[in-house]
Amino acid sequence: MRFIALFIILLVFWLLITFSLTLANIVVGAVAALIGALLFGKYFVHNLYKFGQPKRYYWFVIYLGIFIWEVLKANFDVAYRVIHPAMPIKPGIVRVPLEVKSEIARTMLANSITMTPGTITVDIIGDDIFVHWIYVKSDKPEEYAREVSGRFEKYIKKIFE
Amino acid sequence: MTVYIMCFILFLVGLYGVLTRRNMIKIVIGFSIMEFSCFLFLAMIGYIENGLAPILKEEMENPVYVDPLPQAMVLTAIVIGLATTALLLAIAIRIYKKYGTFDIRKVNELKG
Amino acid sequence: MNGMTQIVKKVTQLMSGLIFMYGLYIITHGHLTPGGGFAGGAIVAGGFILLILAFGSKVISLRKEETQTSITESAALLIVILLALAGLFLGVHVFFNNYLPQGQVGELISAGVIPIYNIFIGMEVAAALLTIFLALVIYKEEVAS
Amino acid sequence: METLLSILIGFMIIGALYALHAKDLLSALIAQGIVGYGLVICFLNLRAPDLAIVQIVVETITLVVMVAVVLNSSRKEVKESWNRNKILNIVTSVIIVGFLVYIFAFMIQPLQPFGDHSMRMAQYYTQMGAESTGAANLVTGVLFDFRGYDTLGEATILFTAALGVVTILRSKPKKESAS
Structure with missing residues (x-):
């Protein structure tokens, strides 16, 4: 199952990068994708049925919009902190408990947090994620959990779980 | 002509590293820098002002391509450079295992 | 050698196949676009190195893998030499002769033996780089134990 | 083109000097990466995409192998100490470098100026x-x-x-x- 999915993904990738539909190209691409699927199939992700559920794609598009908006906001926030003469930063590492369970959702969440300016994911240990934050706003765990991961977590839950 | 001289200075920096450093890793880095300067010199010899990369295109009329020959030679030289670097590193790590140091002079004194 | 965190592992699972595929694209289109056996082989080796670094050395049996890459390397080099020797006996009697029909410039199937050389040189480079890397990893494990 | 390349090579020289003088071997390796990746940009400007692709991959793999070696052993730079032979070494080095410079000045004469290949x-x-x-x-x-x-x-x-x-x-x- 995983082999077939990886084969199809690799073939589509091949056709995208070569961008020609001659017979020779497709045959060479199929052979290459077969080799790739045989070598890397056992390391590919599980739970492939999730690819076939259109609801997830819908939430993904919404999530993209939210993500871009958050990145824009954070950009202006960080730029303000850099330009301001007093440099109002209060860096620190906070520990946020995770609600999402599956690994790929956690990866997505960690990458989203890293790509937002001002916050960087340091590590995931157990069920907690450690985030380096340029301005730690409060000391209460619930508040910074909502501030750091809450804004992405509910959408990611709908996409990947 | 300036670029050739700059390239030669880069070579001399690598040579300086090989001659004066005592740490084996630094010596390997010096060798790499010398290699890089040689690649750059060869690639610069084949360059032609306003030339195109040597990949044929049908639609161009009277195209001027840069010289493919130095590029082909540098292509082989880069991989050879990787091979020699790997070999030097293997020898360095082996010496470290035996003597517990990367210092070549100390190794020379310890001997055996 | 231990693996890295969940994040790196998951991204590696998604990306390593695509990196391998990109290496194959660079190799097979070496006579049309920039690239060729050397670059593509190095990229393919990079995909495997990423896998080993992310998942730690427990994921494969290193000794067996090293033997396999050694054999692949030797076989690929042997095939390159045999292909070159074949030029000595076919067509014009010159070592490294391009004896296959050359076809239309710019097509995927063209340039005679050059794509075949590319494929096997790519195999040789990838296997050689992997052998070097695996030798270092095995050495590290042995020193640590 | 010549100015751009000169500036790039200048950066590479600074990176190389830092790599040779860094106290920590790991930062020395990172500084060597400056030279390697600077070379990639030079190749791209010299219209050599093949070389750029090969160099960027090879540089990355070299860096990975070197970091593996350094983390496996010692990161500390050895201490430099003065010894008696140093003056002799310096004199020998100066002679070698002077010889090299002479040969370079001699051999560069028949070359065309940059960008004017015959x-x-x-x-x-x-x-x-x-x-x-x-x-x-x-x-x-x-x-x-x-x-x-x-x-x-x-x-x-x-x-x-x-x-x-x-x-x-x-x-x-x-x-x-x-x-």
Whole structure:
């Protein structure tokens, strides 16, 4: 199952990068994708049925919009902190408990947090994620959990779980 | 002509590293820098002002391509450079295992 | 050698196949676009190195893998030499002769033996780089134990 | 083009000097990365995309291997100490470098100025290369057709290097086969 999915993904990738539909190209691409699927199939992700559920794609598009908006906001926030003469930063590492369970959702969440300016994911240990934050706003765990991961977590839950 | 001289200075920096450093890793880095300067010199010899990369295109009329020959030679030289670097590193790590140091002079004194 | 965190592992699972595929694209289109056996082989080796670094050395049996890459390397080099020797006996009697029909410039199937050389040189480079890397990893494990 | 390249090489020289003087070996390796990746940008500006691709991959793999080696052993730079032979060493080095500079100044005379290649030999490759090899990428055509011996020798060297690394790093002697 995983082999077939990886084969199809690799073939589509091949056709995208070569961008020609001659017979020779497709045959060479199929052979290459077969080799790739045989070598890397056992390391590919599980739970492939999730690819076939259109609801997830819908939430993904919404999530993209939210993500871009958050990145824009954070950009202006960080730029303000850099330009301001007093440099109002209060860096620190906070520990946020995770609600999402599956690994790929956690990866997505960690990458989203890293790509937002001002916050960087340091590590995931157990069920907690450690985030380096340029301005730690409060000391209460619930508040910074909502501030750091809450804004992405509910959408990611709908996409990947 | 300036670029050739700059390239030669880069070579001399690598040579300086090989001659004066005592740490084996630094010596390997010096060798790499010398290699890089040689690649750059060869690639610069084949360059032609306003030339195109040597990949044929049908639609161009009277195209001027840069010289493919130095590029082909540098292509082989880069991989050879990787091979020699790997070999030097293997020898360095082996010496470290035996003597517990990367210092070549100390190794020379310890001997055996 | 231990693996890295969940994040790196998951991204590696998604990306390593695509990196391998990109290496194959660079190799097979070496006579049309920039690239060729050397670059593509190095990229393919990079995909495997990423896998080993992310998942730690427990994921494969290193000794067996090293033997396999050694054999692949030797076989690929042997095939390159045999292909070159074949030029000595076919067509014009010159070592490294391009004896296959050359076809239309710019097509995927063209340039005679050059794509075949590319494929096997790519195999040789990838296997050689992997052998070097695996030798270092095995050495590290042995020193640590 | 010449100014741009000069600035890039200047950065590479600074990176190289830092790499040779860094106290921590890990930062020395990162600084060597400046030189390697700067070389990639130089290649791109010199219209050599093949070289740029190969160099960027090879540099990355070298960096990974070097970091593996350094983390495996010691990160500390050894202490420099003054010893009696140092003056002699410096004199010898100055003589060698002076000799090199003389040879360089002598050998650079017949070269054309930068960017003005005479194309005496290259003309054949660029005009006839595609016809006689059938490859659109002239570098590959030169590499595998006109200069096949080079490629074969290069592959042999890589093979030998891999063999050498495996042999050097085998810490335990191989078990003797039943005899």
